[in-house]
Each structure stands twice: as structure tokens, then as C-alpha cells.
Amino acid sequence: MTTTATKPPTADTAQRRILRVLVASQILSGLGLAAGVTVGALLAQDMLGSTTLAGLPSTLLTGGAALTAVTVGRVSQRRGRRPGLVLGYLAGVLGAAGVIAAAVLDSPALLFTAMFVYGAGSATNLQARYAGADLAAPGQRARAVSTVLVATTLGGVAGPNLTAPTGEFAERLGIPNLAGPFLLSGAAYALAAAVLAVSLRPDPLLLARERVTHPPDGATPAPRERGEGSVVLGALVMVVTQLVMVAVMTMTPVHMHDHGHGTTASGLVIALHIAAMYLPSILTGRLTDRHGPLRTAGASALTLLAAAVLAATAPASSVPLLALALALLGLGWNLGLVSGTAVITDAIPLATRAKTQGLVDVSISLAGATGGLTSGLVVSAAGYPELALTSGVLALGLLPVIAATAYSAHRARRSTSGRE
Incomplete structure (x- = not known):
């Protein structure tokens, strides 16, 4: 009787399975993203009776x-994506539980501590x-x-619409209404962690390393490809886009409120903004693979500039x-x-890879915080149009850096082809 050894999954098969698992976990975790943004400030205002620290x-x-990005990156570097992501989501569960406890106990100190943990x-x-890119072919x-990004949209859109029902459910349990969305967040993050813990197998990062050091079927290891750009450029693109996006987004509802628009109008504008952040992902991913990330980064800078100019010049009455x-x-x-x-x-x-990616995401988080904190100061000192135009100038500043990188990459390719 002969036995047939079980062959390890091919890279394509493993990648398809990993993407399915990540999509499922992203839909679940997307449900948990809205609570902190939607009711966190309201909960603080309700506890303190003031908007000063809202x-x-x-x-x-x-x-x-930011702290979680470093931690998840380091854990993933040592043990793989699965332990890192599971740990991060479980920290989010702990933070959600802390927010609920703070609401029940009417403790602002506990609320602020829990919100820090909830950011995980x-x-x-x-x-x-x-994790979605670890096993993917370079192209x-x-x-x-x-x-992976577009999957977040499904949960992210559904989450805010469940704010009222979860608040009513919380009241039935004797929990303040505003803490209700955190019940959903805690459950969503817990389910996302469970999906990853059980199903994210093989671990994409560990399998990618294994295939480089021990290629299947005696194949020669693939050389590390030379991508366009560098870690510094990739981080700079994401940092600037995050800062510009957060700065303008944060103050747009305030700008609209100051000119007589209600929460329904501003809510619609923000909903369309969030949809535009995630829904185009499938198309933008294909464009990036086809035309190269540098061209797509240049398109990002131009699009942000157009958005800033339009926000600055649009009549405040025009929703x-x-x-x-x-x-x-x-x-x-x-x-x-x-x-x-x-x-x-x-x-x-x-x-x-994982450790460096975690550090890059810290920069992105800090850029978002900087954009949010400084946007109000700029509007107070100069006005909303000036904030938008300043943001556009920052986005425009990416273009010469991208152009210089593209030129250097072109010269390097010509030099390599000349030697060959």
C-alpha cells in the first residue's frame, strides 16, 4: 500500500485562501471602526458636561x-501575521470593554485610558x-x-447605521445609550480575532519567507525584485495624504455648520467621503499594478490638490x-x-518587512493626529479656505519628489540594461 504525501499549497492557492480570510475579518472589524469616531467625543462630553476635552x-x-502599529509589527516580524493581528484585535476588545465600564461607572479617567487601548x-x-500582499506576485x-481595503467598506458603512439600535440594546442591559456602539465594536473585534486565529493558515508572512529560503520542487529562489521608489518615498506619500485628508475632513463639518447646514447635510458629505476612501480600491489596485506605484502616487497628489482647490473655492452654501x-x-x-x-x-x-511596516504606520497615525490637531488652529487663525489651500500645497509638494525618484529609477534601469 502506497501513501501519497500531501503537497504544500501552491502560492496562488494559499494567496486566494488568505485573501478570503482577510476579507471576512475586515468586514467584521469594519463594524468596530465607527464607534470611537461616532460617539467617543459625545460620551466624553456627556461625562464631563463640557466640550473642552471632548x-x-x-x-x-x-x-x-500608533503604539499598536509598532507592537503588531514587531510580533508579526517574530511570529507571523496571525499572532500580531489577533493580539491587536484582542486589545481592541479590551479597550471597548473599558469604555463600557467607564460609561457605567461614569469615570472620565477610565474612559480616556480605555480609548487609548481601543485605538488598537x-x-x-x-x-x-x-498581510494581503505577503504572498502576492510583484505585479x-x-x-x-x-x-483587503475594500472589504473594510462593508463593515464601515453598516457600523454607523447600527448606532441607534445598539444604543437601545445597551439601555436594556442597564448600560448608558452612548456606550452601545462599543458593545458592537467589542463583539466585532472579537469575531475578527477568532476568524484570523482559526483560519489564517498558512501564515502569509511565514510562508513567504519559507518559499524564499526553501523553494518548492527544487526551484531556484526568486531574486528580490527592485521596486520603484523606497521606504522613505512610500512612507512620505502615505504620511502626506493622511495629513491632508484628516485636516480637511475634520473641519468640513464645522465649516458647514458655521454656514447654517445641519448634521444631515454634513453627515451625507462625510459618508460620501468615506465611501470614496475605500470603494475605489479594486480599481486603484489594478491601476497601480498596471502603471506602477509612482504614477499612482502622482495621481494621488493631483487629486488631493483638486479636492483642496474645490473645497477652498466652493460656495459654503453648495452642499x-x-x-x-x-x-x-x-x-x-x-x-x-x-x-x-x-x-x-x-x-x-x-x-x-513586518517591523518596518509597523513603524511606517506609526508615522501615518501621527500624521493623522497632527492634521486633526492643527486644522482647528488654522481655521481659527485664517479660515477654512486657507486650510484647504495649504493642504493642497502640501500635496503638490509630493510631485517633485516622485518625479526625482522616477528619474532615478529610469537611469538605474538604463544602466543595468547597458551592462547586460
């Missing part, structure tokens, strides 16, 4: 996200995009990243024009995130 939960959430969920959700990495400006802002962010992720994934060797 913005602190958002800042603490960002700080927690959003950081982990963003880190998952890297399909941006597409894999975009597949459609402001909505278009915010939609372009979301699209520019998407182009920057997908192209920047592709650049650094190509540039970083597998031996240090």
Missing part, C-alpha cells in the same frame, strides 16, 4: 493606534492590508492590498460641491495609501 478621546485613540482595533484593521501586490470636494479627497487618500503600500512592500526585504 476631542481628547479621538487624540488618545490615535495614540493607541483601528490600527490592526489597517495593518491587515500588509499583483497593489490589487491584493486593495482587496453638492463640498460633497464632490470631499469625495475627491477620499479618492486621493486611497490612491496614496495603495501606491505607498505597494512601494514600501516592494522595497522592504521579507526579513524586516
Whole structure:
């Protein structure tokens, strides 16, 4: 009787399975993203009876996200993507539980501490995009990243619409209404962690390393490809796009409120903005793989510039024009995130990939915090149009850096082909 050895899964088979698991976990974790943004400030205001520190939960959430990005990156580097992502989501569960406890106990100190821990969920959700690219072929990495990103949209859109039902459910349990969305967040992050813990097998990062050091069927190891750009450029693209996006997005509802628009109008504008941040991902991933990440990064800068100019010049009474400006802002962010992720994934060797990616995401989180904190100061000192135009100038500043990198890459290719 002969036995047939079980062959390890091919790279394509493993990649398809990994993407399915990541999509499922992203849909679940997307449900948990909205609570901190939607009701965190309201919960702080309700506890303190003042708006003075109402913005602190958002800042603490960002700080927690930055710390988590480092931690998840280091754990993933040592043990693989699965342990790192699971740990991050479980920290998000702990933070959600702490927020609920703070609401029950009416403890602002506990609330602020818990919001810091709760930021782990959003950081982990963003880190998952890297896992989608570990096993992807060089010409399909941006597409894999975009597949993971677009899955977040499904949960992210459903989450805010469940705020009222979860609040009512919380009241039945004797929990303050505003803490209800955190019940959903905790459950969503817990389910996402369970899906990854059980199903993210093989681990994409560990399998990618294995295939480089021990190629299947005696094949020669594939040389590390030279991607366009560098870690610095990829990080710079994502940092600038994050700063510009957060700065303009944060102050647009305030700008609209100051000119007589209600929460329904501003809510619609922000909803369209969020949809534009994620829904185009499948298309932008394909464009990046086909035309290269540098061209896509340049398109990101131009799109952000167009959004900023439109936001600055649109009449404050025109909701459609402001909505278009915010939609372009979301699209520019998407182009920057997908192209920047592709650049650094190509540039970083597998031996240090997860750790470096975690550090890059720290920079992204800090850029978002900077954009959010400074946007109000700029508007107070100069006005919303000036904030938008300043943001556009920052985005425009990416173009010469991208052009210089593209020129250097072109010269390097010509030099290599000449030697051959």
C-alpha cells in the first residue's frame, strides 16, 4: 500500500485562501471602526458636561493606534501575521470593554485610558492590508492590498447605521445609550480575532519567507525584485495624504455648520467621503499594478490638490460641491495609501518587512493626529479656505519628489540594461 504525501499549497492557492480570510475579518472589524469616531467625543462630553476635552478621546485613540502599529509589527516580524493581528484585535476588545465600564461607572479617567487601548482595533484593521500582499506576485501586490481595503467598506458603512439600535440594546442591559456602539465594536473585534486565529493558515508572512529560503520542487529562489521608489518615498506619500485628508475632513463639518447646514447635510458629505476612501480600491489596485506605484502616487497628489482647490473655492452654501470636494479627497487618500503600500512592500526585504511596516504606520497615525490637531488652529487663525489651500500645497509638494525618484529609477534601469 502506497501513501501519497500531501503537497504544500501552491502560492496562488494559499494567496486566494488568505485573501478570503482577510476579507471576512475586515468586514467584521469594519463594524468596530465607527464607534470611537461616532460617539467617543459625545460620551466624553456627556461625562464631563463640557466640550473642552471632548476631542481628547479621538487624540488618545490615535495614540493607541500608533503604539499598536509598532507592537503588531514587531510580533508579526517574530511570529507571523496571525499572532500580531489577533493580539491587536484582542486589545481592541479590551479597550471597548473599558469604555463600557467607564460609561457605567461614569469615570472620565477610565474612559480616556480605555480609548487609548481601543485605538488598537483601528490600527490592526489597517495593518491587515500588509498581510494581503505577503504572498502576492510583484505585479499583483497593489490589487491584493486593495482587496483587503475594500472589504473594510462593508463593515464601515453598516457600523454607523447600527448606532441607534445598539444604543437601545445597551439601555436594556442597564448600560448608558452612548456606550452601545462599543458593545458592537467589542463583539466585532472579537469575531475578527477568532476568524484570523482559526483560519489564517498558512501564515502569509511565514510562508513567504519559507518559499524564499526553501523553494518548492527544487526551484531556484526568486531574486528580490527592485521596486520603484523606497521606504522613505512610500512612507512620505502615505504620511502626506493622511495629513491632508484628516485636516480637511475634520473641519468640513464645522465649516458647514458655521454656514447654517445641519448634521444631515454634513453627515451625507462625510459618508460620501468615506465611501470614496475605500470603494475605489479594486480599481486603484489594478491601476497601480498596471502603471506602477509612482504614477499612482502622482495621481494621488493631483487629486488631493483638486479636492483642496474645490473645497477652498466652493460656495459654503453648495452642499453638492463640498460633497464632490470631499469625495475627491477620499479618492486621493486611497490612491496614496495603495501606491505607498505597494512601494514600501516592494522595497522592504521579507526579513524586516513586518517591523518596518509597523513603524511606517506609526508615522501615518501621527500624521493623522497632527492634521486633526492643527486644522482647528488654522481655521481659527485664517479660515477654512486657507486650510484647504495649504493642504493642497502640501500635496503638490509630493510631485517633485516622485518625479526625482522616477528619474532615478529610469537611469538605474538604463544602466543595468547597458551592462547586460
